[in-house]
Amino acid sequence: MNKQHLLTGVSLATAVIAVAFACAKPKGPAGQLGASASVKELMDKRKLTEADVEAALRTYTPGGRADEYMILASGGQAGQILAIGAPSMRLLKVIGVFTPEPWQGYGYGGGGNEILAQGHQGDQKLGWADVHHPNLSETKGDYDGQFIFVNDKANARVAVVDLSDFATKQIVVNPLVSSDHGGAFVTPNTEYVIETSQYPAPLGRDYAPIEQYKEKYRGLAMFWKFDRAKGRIDQAASWAIELPPYTQDLADAGKLDSDGFAFLNSFNTEMAIGGTLEGKPPIESGASQNDMDYLHVIDWRKAEKLVADGKSTTIKGVKVISLETAANEGILHLIGEPKSPHGCDVTPDGKEIIVGGKLDTHATSYSFEKIKKLIDGKQYSGKDAYGVPTLDFQQSIKGQVEIGLGPLHTVFDNKGNAYTSVFIESAVAKWNYKDMKLLEKIPVHYNIGHILSAEGDTVSPDGNYVVAMNKMSIDRFSPVGPLYPQDFQLIDIEGPKMRLLVDMPIGIGEPHYSQMIKMDKLKTRKVYPVGENIYTGQKDPSATLAGQEKIVRSGTTVDVYMTAIRSHFTPDRIDVEEGDTINLHVTSLEQSEDQTHGLSFNLHNIDLSLEPGKHENVTFVASKAGVYPFYCTEFCSALHLEMAGYLLVRPKGTPPGSAAAAGSASAAPSGSAAPPAASGAAPKK
């Protein structure tokens, strides 16, 4: 497919390189490569254009140097967050969030199990998520680099990740709905993390037949209260607003002028319920009948006050402002949006809300000033079927710009320009939202979904990079079978023309949204103080120092207080009886940066990551007699392989060190006899 854009930016680089060859022929035997290769020879050898050379030099980041930015990307179905360096576009870490992640020892016996368990729902253990929109914590509308939040569309959950150690600290479950999409979006000082539902259903997860869709099914906007001091969402202080069963989609929080408001769009205001097997039209066509859907405008400060004044009803433990109250108290207003809207993005100055319609060719800019005036003057165009006041579309918008077929999401630079992803056309459209003019389009490869820009959701975007998050990558990378990676394309927007720099394959989940933060805003920890429980942030009560190691047996419970340091575990033998419950408490005594140990108990599905100083607690039952090695799973030193020990599980009724029940099938050298059982392996009392 068309790669012409790669050849834009033919430039002085051309001149320079050309001249170079004119006045200096590469010395040395022709075609000899290796250390004496000239730029020209390398261009020939690797078939690189001048644009490629420029792109290479704009993205290559030598080892030993930090990237300028970190992209924190949705991991999609992987259920994780991806940390990517830019402009090098290197994957730095896959952060375990909703899905167990063994390298981090997250969900394989240690404290991570408790975090994941927060996200389980009743007896339903959920081992994955559909992660959509990560949002960085903000202070005064600017990324502060402290936390990142993300939602799980498949199970209506939100997670909190601490960026001081890139570890997930909390998962909260929305008990009212069973899917979300418009989340996690933060307010300018991270007062709230906004999560809005996607597919309508009876609130509280009750049953109602689909024929009662209009009467019983609902949407919801959840406002999760964030306690920054604790670094956790305060569920008791969180609340929600009931919404009509218009499939709510993306959301964004107002800022500066529009601070205190939230905006979310919707599709399927037709309330189509499909019925493909029954010969009815599928939702995709049923939901595409009307010319207009509804932009929801929510005054969350007013709503917050209503909740404080007790004007809410409690459903499944959550304070909910009913749709009727929301409509009557003037905290919810609806405005028409071009059909099948998707993206909903507030401009850096907070004055405009940009919406793209999937089946439209325009980006529409709503004026917050106009909206506010209509609301304050109660100048309604009418009410919807649920009594919610509506505002006139034409009176609410600043204008529309025709940019191409299938506009989705919009991000911004520092010069008043907007960059909108155009899905069907596979392009990025650059346009100015001050004077509403389309400036430039470049093709991307292919089917771009979300788009992101450097510091793009803040009040002060940087204006140097945009990343196109493409859903398809056909013909862009080496083949890896029928399931293709996604394609992140880094685009330079610093110059007068957009320039594609590099393609990055994403072969782990399908990312949705991402954010891009200045690397120097991240203040990460290098080691933990010895004995820290990273999930409580406190020194663990069972933290074990050198010399304090012990095995304490009480009945069928065995408490093991263990330490790990290059290159051994103490104890390195754990002798128990079949059926015993083992409480393992292990502390890394290391304090050198990057000196991580791991701990695996073979055949017990236990795997811990022991970063310097970290403490972990694991409880498990030694359910089957046998000899189980445990060992360090991180190559920590020259004698790493020797950093091992044995869990010895005696058959029931067998005394320690006894061979009574030992039925080894091995062929022992004839004449060799078992020595008397030494007491050495007997657990200390």
Added chain:
Amino acid sequence: MNKQHLLTGVSLATAVIAVAFACAKPKGPAGQLGASASVKELMDKRKLTEADVEAALRTYTPGGRADEYMILASGGQAGQILAIGAPSMRLLKVIGVFTPEPWQGYGYGGGGNEILAQGHQGDQKLGWADVHHPNLSETKGDYDGQFIFVNDKANARVAVVDLSDFATKQIVVNPLVSSDHGGAFVTPNTEYVIETSQYPAPLGRDYAPIEQYKEKYRGLAMFWKFDRAKGRIDQAASWAIELPPYTQDLADAGKLDSDGFAFLNSFNTEMAIGGTLEGKPPIESGASQNDMDYLHVIDWRKAEKLVADGKSTTIKGVKVISLETAANEGILHLIGEPKSPHGCDVTPDGKEIIVGGKLDTHATSYSFEKIKKLIDGKQYSGKDAYGVPTLDFQQSIKGQVEIGLGPLHTVFDNKGNAYTSVFIESAVAKWNYKDMKLLEKIPVHYNIGHILSAEGDTVSPDGNYVVAMNKMSIDRFSPVGPLYPQDFQLIDIEGPKMRLLVDMPIGIGEPHYSQMIKMDKLKTRKVYPVGENIYTGQKDPSATLAGQEKIVRSGTTVDVYMTAIRSHFTPDRIDVEEGDTINLHVTSLEQSEDQTHGLSFNLHNIDLSLEPGKHENVTFVASKAGVYPFYCTEFCSALHLEMAGYLLVRPKGTPPGSAAAAGSASAAPSGSAAPPAASGAAPKK
């Protein structure tokens, strides 16, 4: 730390660029970047040296172009295999192998569950693995690009991945041991996949007290028979050899001259068993007393014949050649190796076996010709404690080369050179194994474990790239908290001097070994024929075509025959009663490349990936009344969000479409009444 090596390779590139600036000053306003940047301006702006420029041009790979090579890397604790393009060093895909992988729908309800279940052990469901040594299938000692095998150190398992679709097709469990390490290594025509144990234990996983280590604990070499036609390991035709309890480590198969033999080394021939809590020395020191450990030389063709002749005993269903038989029949011989050996690598010509000692400063080359002569002449230096004949070290080796402190693994080029990873020194040593001379060393960053080279394990390595697989990356990348990524460093070995090209962070598991295959050897599938079950390779009996969709109810079992195509599911409503068992059969009707759908059932931990044509079957119980959306998890089209439906689970005893038990807590608009239940949603009979 020392980054001097980055500045080697100052070169004609310098001259050319210098001259360039001499004869052509960049035009345009100084410092103006964007499209008119010169190479010099970019070098200044991004602080790049000439070496950096050269490295950038040697690695940058424009979108739309395939990489030259694919690296298939161990995913370490992630339990997966990583597919990486080289020289761009981009992660193309994380292949789900031992750990559930939701993007691929592997382990979340579909056929992948059955593959993962093959690896469960008794009632122990294992959700991760410690993946060590991937090995590509070979034909005549050359990679054929058909399959890759990998071992799980933590649970003694081996997996088979089909490279036509990058999907895991089989997991086999070794029932005799509870840890492995020397695997998976293939014989030159993939007759066998070799897996050797690591930490000794009673064979068959019986219990024996650790005081009986010498008498009852054993090592093992497993020879898994591979059926290439079926693309599966034939467990019934596989067999093993009992070994002494010398902690066996890495292994390699002979080739060409040494075809028919296998070589594995060992450490802790002292048979130290630790006892740190009991005041005994840890294994790391107990295992480092002797100057020599043992290289194991196995004549597997002879062993194969012994098994055929019935000279084996069966343990836990596996034919095992006892240690005594192995010793007496001359299929196992031992030779001393410098203390704490680690790597064991056969040269491309099959004539030499290179061993590195972790606490040694030498690489030792064993001569297969000398070994064979000693064996054939029964010229033994003695026997070990288990009656295994030993060969004299000096008479067995070709020689030793002093290369630095802590040599581990060795790979090869096409010029008779060996490249050995030097862990403690953090360096790669290049030496010639023909004339046994050290040629060059370069620093790597840091603590290099394994090393790999292009087509490096074949009879004909390519000699252009080496990758240093470093365990530590301190100061090399942007910080991501106390758990640091690993660092793959791509090194150009084509020229007279080694040159570091680029650092690639690995932030998902700690890779051990990897292999690097020519990209054009991989013949991958682009789509599946409609209805294919990718785990059987056959059209699924439940495959559903357009017009065949139906819901069949029989008692409390509901069979749903579903299709998926842009942008709807048929059916899009599934109406069942609480407690019903649902057998979902879903077929993707797509046949366009890269047109993948996903299918998630909210709150049911079900997630499928439906690549074009793929069929999946899922069985689950609708255990809780409620309304559960299901939807497409891959952004497949402009109306992707509309590709959804509802699983309606009625409370027990509620007839279809009835609102009797519907206790919706939502505030419906007053006066709205539920319409009579339509029969539309009633399942078809």
